[in-house]
Amino acid sequence: MGVHLTVLHKRFGGKFMSSRNRLRIFTGNANPELAEEIARYLGVSVGSAKVTRFCDGEIQVKINESVRGADVFIVQPTCTPVNDNLMELLIMIDALRRASAKRITAVVPYYGYARQDRKTRARDPITARMVANILTASGARRVLCMDLHAGQIQGFFDIPVDHLPGVPILAEYILQSRLENIVVVSPDLGGVTRARELAERIGATIAIIDKRRPEPNVAEVAGLIGGINGKTVVMVDDIIDTAGTITMGAAALKLWGAKEIYVCCTHAVLSGPATKRLADAPIKEVIITNTIPVPKEKMIDKIKVLTVAPLLGEAIIRIHEDLSVSKLFD
Numbered sequence: 001m002g003v004h005l006t007v008l009h010k011r012f013g014g015k016f017m018s019s020r021n022r023l024r025i026f027t028g029n030a031n032p033e034l035a036e037e038i039a040r041y042l043g044v045s046v047g048s049a050k051v052t053r054f055c056d057g058e059i060q061v062k063i064n065e066s067v068r069g070a071d072v073f074i075v076q077p078t079c080t081p082v083n084d085n086l087m088e089l090l091i092m093i094d095a096l097r098r099a100s101a102k103r104i105t106a107v108v109p110y111y112g113y114a115r116q117d118r119k120t121r122a123r124d125p126i127t128a129r130m131v132a133n134i135l136t137a138s139g140a141r142r143v144l145c146m147d148l149h150a151g152q153i154q155g156f157f158d159i160p161v162d163h164l165p166g167v168p169i170l171a172e173y174i175l176q177s178r179l180e181n182i183v184v185v186s187p188d189l190g191g192v193t194r195a196r197e198l199a200e201r202i203g204a205t206i207a208i209i210d211k212r213r214p215e216p217n218v219a220e221v222a223g224l225i226g227g228i229n230g231k232t233v234v235m236v237d238d239i240i241d242t243a244g245t246i247t248m249g250a251a252a253l254k255l256w257g258a259k260e261i262y263v264c265c266t267h268a269v270l271s272g273p274a275t276k277r278l279a280d281a282p283i284k285e286v287i288i289t290n291t292i293p294v295p296k297e298k299m300i301d302k303i304k305v306l307t308v309a310p311l312l313g314e315a316i317i318r319i320h321e322d323l324s325v326s327k328l329f330d
Contacts, residue, residue: 023320024067026096028076028088031293034109035075037309042316047072051088059084061091068100071320073144075312078112078131079269079292086112086131090138097139105142105319106135109291109308110267114149117156132156144315146291146308147238147266162315162325166266166289167194167236169306171201173287174234179262183207183231187249191237198236198264207233209249221252229257239267240288243274247281254282267291270298278302 026047027035039046048064074096076089089106096104113127128150135143136159143157147166154161174182182204186195188211199206207226233253240246240263250261263278264287275298278286286303288294294305311328318325 022070022102023316024070024072024101025316026063026072026074026092028074028085028092030076030079030085030088031109031290033293034077034290034307034309034312037290037307038075038107038313038316041309041313049092051092059087059091061088061095063092063095063099066099067096069102071103071105072096072101073105073107073316073319075107075109077108077110077291079110079267080271082112090134093135093138093140103141104139105144105316106140107144107312107316109146109312110269111145111148111153114153117150117153128153129156142319144312144319146289146312149238162319164308164311164315164325165197165329166238166291166308167197167201168329169289169308169311170236170264170266170287171198173304173306174198174202174262174264179232179234179260181231181259183226183228183233185209185226185228185233185235185249185253187211187235187237187245194238195236198234202234204234209252211245211249221248224252224256228253230259232260232262233258234262234264236263237265239269240265240274240278240286241269241271243270243277243281247277247283250281250283260284262287264288268294268303270294274298275300 024047025039025044026049028051035046050062052060054060074092078086093104113131116125116127142160144162146164148163154163184195184199184204185207186192187209192208195206207224207228209221210223212220212222246263253261261283262285263283266289268288279300289306289308291308314328315325
């Protein structure tokens with residue numbers, strides 16, 4: 001059930017080595033550390049590119065090496081500052097397309113604007129679809145991402161999308177931690193599928209917090225489905241933004257008798273008061289991944305960062321070699 005990170009570039013030997021000069025990894029300013037990790041895993045170097053600003057703030061991209069006929073992967077999560085990082089990605093795609101790259105894959109570990117994936121009120125935009133259209137129009141021919149806010153966003157693209165789950169990485173860490181008497185808790189009804197997948201991987205039961213919104217931007221815990229008294233709780237979500245839902249849920253779980261509370265998510269957006277809320281909450285550990293870089297000022301002692309570089313690296317190898325990506329999780 002775990003992630004089978006078989007090192008294909010070792011198994012393929014000469015085949016991959018002979019094609020390595022056709023594989024290029026580039027990155028903007030969103031998460032260059034992750035791009036470097038992926039490149040080291042693949043045994044290649046990050047491509048020479050410079051992403052700067054003109055005096056008026058416009059983004060300037062310079063690709064400083066030939067990419068003609070290359071299979072190019074641009075590692076660029078569209079995290080804070082979202083608009084700048086998205087524009088960097090689009091401009092890099094355009095530059096590489098005009099430089100005659102054979103294929104351009106946008107590696108977007110965190111896909112911004114995904115939370116507006118449907119119309120909930122009259123005259124709402126659907127930004128998840130709009131960004132998909134823009135990426136395709138700019139010249140991307142494939143997208144590689146992790147834990148989309150809603151799985152149906154894959155259908156917004158008219159190009160292939162490889163969607164990697166973050167749960168296997170989180171599950172592997174939890175298993176290594178040897179926690180006992182675990183119950184996995186979904187912070188709301190919308191996260192039940194994710195909680196069930198994690199519970200199946202670590203051999204635990206699940207519980208669900210019944211969260212209600214009496215008015216916009218106001219949430220309250222109405223009840224709990226399942227038992228957590230005296231148990232070790234692992235709350236799982238795809239995103240922690242302001243941490244309001246997670247910390248409110250943790251406080252309620254403590255009152256309901258949880259022994260210890262762990263929180264895990266794939267994307268640590270950590271906006272506004274998130275860090276202080278997590279620090280003050282009755283949470284023992286916050287387990288996240290590095291799809292989004294966490295600034296030093298937000299790295300509290302409770303936070304444990306897991307790397308997604310090997311998983312993304314294996315997916316890149318498989319895409320490059322025209323192999324199945326889904327086999328990673330069989």
